[in-house]
Amino acid sequence: MSADGTTGRREFLSKAGSTAGVVGLTSLAGCGENDSEGNGSDGSDGSDGSDGSENLGDPLPTYTYLNNAQSYNPPRHDAINLIANQFGELGFDMDVEVLEWGTLFNRVDVEYDYDFSTWHTFFTIDPVLELSTTMYSENTSEGDGNFAGYENPDADELMDQYLVEPDSDARIDLVHELQQTLMDDLPQMPVVDMPDIAAFNNNQVDNWEQELELGYNSYWTMINLEMQGDETTLKGYWPETLSTMNVLGHNDENKHTYQFAVMYDTLLRLNGDGEFDTEVSLATDYERVDETTFEYTIRTDHSFHDGEDLTAEDVAFTYNYINDNEVPLFSVQAGFLEGAEVVDDSTVRVNLSEPLGPFNRLVATQLPILPEHQWADRDEPSQVNVQEPVGSGPLQFDYWEKGSEFGLTSFDEHFASVDFEDRYWRIIPEASTVWSNLLDGTLNYEPFGRIDRQLDENRDADNISVETQPATSFWHCTPNERTDGLDDPAVRKAAYNAIPRTSIVDQILFGVPEPGFNVVSPAFGPLHAEDVTTYEDSVETGRQRLQDAGYTYDDEGLVHFPAE
Missing domain, CATH: 3.90.76.10 (Dipeptide-binding Protein; Domain 1)
Known part of the structure; x- marks a missing residue:
């Protein structure tokens, strides 16, 4: 997909280099620490900017990388700019388009109108539940969930077998094989394994217990919280407004799931050990x-x-x-x-x-x-346009002031009641405002889980506590295989080589998470496989990979398809 008014590679690199979070990183971005490259490449730089120029195929199209606004998620905004910069170094002609989050999500997840995208994968109770939506071949029609456009009957068969298999050990073998298949094909590139984070004002609330699926925003967390002193209200925020009060009509974004998980009961719940309770x-x-x-x-x-x-x-x-x-x-x-x-x-x-x-x-x-x-x-x-949702969970609807605040109140008759009387979320886009409110007690917890400079600078304050645990979610970079070039695994693998995962962790995320290497997080325990194909952080390795696959470079350093 080429966007009108795209920014050329040279111009883009100049612009990206002046963006917050990118300055000072580009020199580090090619210095990956992961040398367990699974393809046997020697990592040499085979491109001198003119190799094969006498026999060039068509140039790869301009690729558009969709980015959230910096105010919505500053570190992810900076990481996307850095990745796009490295794609430019690889030889892709890149354009970055910054969008409001709701528009971006719709462009990717509903319209499939993008080339590269990055966000958190959805929190999920089981990896195949998520993958059978986002990676299943039959779901490539608009809005069905497979925004990557990935089609692989072998992966489909593994997911189908997993879902019907009653034996848990056999399911482990199947999901391990699925991980290897996906990491060989790379329809989705794990960038960073993001942890669950609970940052809170310990003068007002304590006893944060994580649950596998929704982390510190789960039902299990909420019913185990202990309010401190005279505080009776749990006070949080989100950087943007909710979209709906329809428990059957939301798009599975975390901002909705976190609300409905405590407003509605399900037949069974998991405890903090991942067991039915x-x-x-x-x-x-x-x-x-x-x-x-x-x-x-x-x-x-x-x-x-x-x-x-x-x-x-x-x-x-x-x-x-x-x-x-x-x-x-x-x-x-x-x-x-x-x-x-x-x-x-x-x-x-x-x-x-x-x-x-x-x-x-x-x-x-x-x-x-x-x-x-x-x-x-x-x-x-x-x-359905639901105005006042009625569930049976431990929290019940109180009010929704669209664009500013959403409030719940405790349902005292619930069999697993909470220790607070009310919970509200205020819409606060700016991280600095969130943290000043956390410090002075206007807010007492941070449900969004940002890892940014504000967290790094304030986590040691006396009235602030921070809990972290491995999470089921990760930042992904997902190419759209409907776009010319991105349907080739060699191009996707070269792009993954160019993603500076280690630099993103160390320089943008303050060393808190771990670089990603698998589409199933280690938080899933035995369902996670360590032994999958891994990829070095190295633009040079990516260039060599492209040349080995027959791609060539022109005098401007841009990649061309193999000549026919």
């Missing part, structure tokens, strides 16, 4: 009757926020409603559902259309239980 779940017992049948015993003394009883009928309705209406947010889960039925006042049976090995993890912890009396007459549920 019926003490804090709607279901007090569960049984796998056979490969395609599950039964759940639910609490009979629980209610929705509007006072109506939550019954087995509501649970069965929810599963059938999401399945019958093909809700996009839960398309993976719905693909395995046949239907749900009420057995008795406290028992619900869920029937599957085909086996799903990790059903409880992928479905029972994910589908929000809906009040039938609120949703039964709503058509096209993902499009």
Whole structure:
């Protein structure tokens, strides 16, 4: 994709060099510390700017790298500029387009109108749940989730086998093979393994316990927090406003997931050890009757926020409603559902259309239980304009002042209640304002999890504590394989060589995270594979890789396709 008014490579390098976070880094960017290159390249620089110029193919197109505004996420903004700069050194003609986050997300995730993009992968309870959306061949149509445009029947088969396999050890083998396949093809390039971070004012709140999927913004975290002194309000922020109050109509961005996870119950919840915990779940017992049948015993003394009883009928309705209406947010889960039925006042049976090995993890912890009396007459549920959501979770809707603040209040009748009376998020784009508010107590926690200079400078303050744990999410650089050149694994691998992961960690992220090397985070424990193809941080290695694949350079140092 070439954008009108693109910036040429030489001009771009000049501009990028004056951008915050890029100055002083370009000299380090080619000095990678990861020398475990999986392709056997000798790392030599085979390009002198004219090699093969007498037999050039067509030039690679100008590539547009979409970037978030600096105010939204300063370190990621700077990292993207640095990566684009290194792509220019590799020989790509680069343009960087800065967009407001919502516009950027829509361009990539819905319209597929981009060449390179970078953000956090979504937090997920299971890596294949995420990958079966973003890397599955059938999902390449607009808005279906595979924004990379990656198609590989072998990867599809591994994901399919994983989902139906009931044996956990066999699933480990399958997901390890999937990781190797994806790291060989590189449809998505892991840049940095971002940790879960809890930064908070310890005079007001303490006891932050992480949960695998949503880190320090999880249900488990919220029900275990301990307020300090006289404080009764949990006070956070987000750099941009929420988009919807529809639990079935959001786009799975963290800013929405963090709210709905505590506003709605699911059948099962995980504790901090990643185990199903019926003490804090709607279901007090569960049984796998056979490969395609599950039964759940639910609490009979629980209610929705509007006072109506939550019954087995509501649970069965929810599963059938999401399945019958093909809700996009839960398309993976719905693909395995046949239907749900009420057995008795406290028992619900869920029937599957085909086996799903990790059903409880992928479905029972994910589908929000809906009040039938609120949703039964709503058509096209993902499009409903919900003004005041009604769930049954430990926090309930209080107010939404669009563009400025969102408030929840505790639901004291919940079986796993919270230790605070209210929670609000204020919309604060500037990191400096966030930290001044954290220090003076106007805010008491930082849910966005930024790793930036403000964190580095303030983390040792007496009233500030910072907790970090490995997370399931990472910064990715994802090329759009619909674009000429980016459909070639050799080009993608060369681009990955050019990404200065070590410099990004050390110089932009203050040494807090680790450089990324796999599409499944180490936070997933045994599901993560260490032994995958790895790539050196080296522009020179990337250039040699391109030349080995038949690409050539012109006198301006720009890459051309192999000559026909």
